[in-house]
Amino acid sequence: MKTLKHLFKRNIDWANSVEKENPGFFSKLSKQQTPEYLWIGCADSRVPANQIVDLAPGEIFVHRNIANLVVHTDLNCLSVIQYAVEVLRVKHIIVCGHYDCGGVAAALDDHEHGLIDNWLRHIEDVRNNYEEQLEGLDREEKVNTLCELNIKEQVKNVCRTSIVQSAWKSGQDLSVHGWIYNIENGILEDLGADFASDKYE
Numbered sequence: 001m002k003t004l005k006h007l008f009k010r011n012i013d014w015a016n017s018v019e020k021e022n023p024g025f026f027s028k029l030s031k032q033q034t035p036e037y038l039w040i041g042c043a044d045s046r047v048p049a050n051q052i053v054d055l056a057p058g059e060i061f062v063h064r065n066i067a068n069l070v071v072h073t074d075l076n077c078l079s080v081i082q083y084a085v086e087v088l089r090v091k092h093i094i095v096c097g098h099y100d101c102g103g104v105a106a107a108l109d110d111h112e113h114g115l116i117d118n119w120l121r122h123i124e125d126v127r128n129n130y131e132e133q134l135e136g137l138d139r140e141e142k143v144n145t146l147c148e149l150n151i152k153e154q155v156k157n158v159c160r161t162s163i164v165q166s167a168w169k170s171g172q173d174l175s176v177h178g179w180i181y182n183i184e185n186g187i188l189e190d191l192g193a194d195f196a197s198d199k200y201e
Contacts, residue, residue: 025056035061038084040077040158041096042068042103046183049096053188061088067103067150068095069122070157082163091173093158096188097151098181099144108142126153148191151178155193168197 018025035058039049043064050060063080070077084090097104106113107123123146127134130149134142155178158164167174178193 029058033058033061033088035059035084035088036091037061038063038081038088038090038093039096040064040068040070040080040093040154042066042098042101044098044101044183047096047098047181052096052181052186061090066116066119067101067107067123068097068154069119069150070095070154070161071122072157072161078161078163081158081161085163085167085172085174089172091175093164093174093176094179095151095154095158095177095193096179096181097147097154098183099147100140100183101143101147101150104147104150105143108139108146123150126150129153148180151180151191152193154178155195159195 015026037055037060039060039062041047041049041062041064043066049055049062049064050057053060061080061084063077065074065077070081072078081093084093103116103120104123106116107120107127113120126149127146130146133149134145137145155176158176164174164176175194175196178191180189180191181187182189
């Protein structure tokens with residue numbers, strides 16, 4: 001069996017580098033977790049939350065899945081949101097997708113992909129709701145437009161959770177945002193889907 005010793009070596013080098021640059025960093029980090037941000041992003045390996053926004057470990061709480069979906073039957077995602085909002089008391093929830101998302105592209109295909117089709121169904125619902133807006137676009141434009149529309153819909157799904165609704169009703173300082181990342185240039189774009197109250201329609 002092939003071992004992964006090189007990853008452990010890289011880990012040691014990284015930890016030593018961080019500690020050298022910021023003595024006591026890990027000791028302090030181990031004693032508290034107080035991020036202001038919850039990042040709900042795509043599982044794509046090219047979209048690492050901390051690096052994109054240049055934040056150190058401990059500064060952003062992260063949940064990732066295929067195509068950055070927030071599904072109301074997904075107890076994994078909902079548990080993350082609840083912990084972030086009620087325990088960590090984050091001030092911002094960021095739903096961040098990216099252009100040329102493979103999950104979104106797959107939702108535009110007509111053939112079967114196996115088990116993941118059950119997950120992609122949620123993106124297909126978004127596609128069907130915006131069929132007129134997507135009509136007439138070429139393949140690349142259609143994928144990227146649906147990426148943006150999907151993010152905006154997931155922002156709404158976050159806002160509709162009982163967790164966020166309860167936080168807003170109690171007066172908690174909490175905002176929800178929709179961003180998209182361009183893998184080709186490393187730049188984030190704000191889609192203008194920002195909500196800080198239950199008036200998100």
